[in-house]
Amino acid sequence: MKFNKKDIRLLILYAVVLVFAFIYIKEVFEALKYIIKLFMPFIIGLMIAFVLNVLMNVIENKWLKKVKWNKNTKRGVSLSLAILLVLGFFILLLFLIIPNLQDTIVIFANNIPEYLSNLKELLVKIKIPDNIIDEVVKTMKSFGDVASDYVINNRNTVISVTLGIASNVVSSFVNVFIGFVFAIYYLIDKEKITRQINKLMDAYLSKKSCKKINEIATLSNKIFASFVSGQCIEAFIIGILCFLGMIILRLPYAGTISVLVGFTALIPVFGAFIGTLVGAFLIFMINPLQAVIFVIFIIVLQQFEGNLIYPYVVGKSVGLPEIWVLVAVTVGASINGVLGMLLSVPLVSIIYSIIKTDVNLKLNKKNTSG
Numbered sequence: 001m002k003f004n005k006k007d008i009r010l011l012i013l014y015a016v017v018l019v020f021a022f023i024y025i026k027e028v029f030e031a032l033k034y035i036i037k038l039f040m041p042f043i044i045g046l047m048i049a050f051v052l053n054v055l056m057n058v059i060e061n062k063w064l065k066k067v068k069w070n071k072n073t074k075r076g077v078s079l080s081l082a083i084l085l086v087l088g089f090f091i092l093l094l095f096l097i098i099p100n101l102q103d104t105i106v107i108f109a110n111n112i113p114e115y116l117s118n119l120k121e122l123l124v125k126i127k128i129p130d131n132i133i134d135e136v137v138k139t140m141k142s143f144g145d146v147a148s149d150y151v152i153n154n155r156n157t158v159i160s161v162t163l164g165i166a167s168n169v170v171s172s173f174v175n176v177f178i179g180f181v182f183a184i185y186y187l188i189d190k191e192k193i194t195r196q197i198n199k200l201m202d203a204y205l206s207k208k209s210c211k212k213i214n215e216i217a218t219l220s221n222k223i224f225a226s227f228v229s230g231q232c233i234e235a236f237i238i239g240i241l242c243f244l245g246m247i248i249l250r251l252p253y254a255g256t257i258s259v260l261v262g263f264t265a266l267i268p269v270f271g272a273f274i275g276t277l278v279g280a281f282l283i284f285m286i287n288p289l290q291a292v293i294f295v296i297f298i299i300v301l302q303q304f305e306g307n308l309i310y311p312y313v314v315g316k317s318v319g320l321p322e323i324w325v326l327v328a329v330t331v332g333a334s335i336n337g338v339l340g341m342l343l344s345v346p347l348v349s350i351i352y353s354i355i356k357t358d359v360n361l362k363l364n365k366k367n368t369s370g
Helices: 005-023 023-036 040-065 071-110 112-125 129-142 143-153 153-188 190-204 206-247 255-263 272-284 289-320 322-369
Strands: none
Touching: 005 023, 023 040, 023 322, 040 153, 040 206, 040 322, 071 153, 071 255, 071 272, 112 255, 143 272, 153 190, 206 255, 206 289, 206 322, 272 289, 289 322
């Protein structure tokens, strides 16, 4: 096999880039984090715009299809209804979870003396010496005083941590707000913005490059749409199965926890476990044994979901093998937490599809020439 000078230069360039990335992998990840943080409001905005656009298209092209309004009025009404539907879903979720969470905290606070009494009886049954039992109970009772003393003696640390958390919350809120405004502006004039981008590309890029970029954009849109629809279907199935299982096992808060588990299942692979932690806490405050049963049930459900539902519903929808889904989610989580987990699967799927198509084209050319 012969290599021309261009191929050799490209191979050398790839080798240098790979070696550099391997040696300075920590710095590369830090740079990626910084770039993502810098563009975070716009990334969030594009995510919001994509979700709202799906709903807006359904409302505009199906629900309001026969309504004789001008385009701008129809667009404004469709966008407003899409926003109300999304906000309504989140408000419903909060109304389902917060009351139960409040009730659980009250139950826990009221049952602390009973928990201490049960703990003491358990220690007596397993024949722990009386002096140790008294010390354990005394320690448990004085936990509040210890916590209070820690806060007083380390007030600067507590204030610093509190300010750090508050700063992160404010920063996240600002990013979401800017992203939301960006999404609204984009959706109102999406056709105009698309035309402007195409004009810009036509002016500065070759026809071949413009064609390639449009192909990638079309592929990206298709994969993201398939991913969102696949995740929603999977989350709905998980929620229904969780609800049925909890009803059969006679576990409390079946409706609330099922909605929560289904909602968090929108995060690929690990999402349902987030809902499981909250659900287990709610049940534990009422009956610890039922909480253990719930956790075992969710582990079994996750195995069923991970091996049967997810590969077929989501994996097939984005055309990404299971191993790459797991790699994408893991790397995405390390780069940017939950948002990274959400974006990683469709992004890796796009890269995978582009490379796969390019490899197939090159192999076909070789086979044809050979």
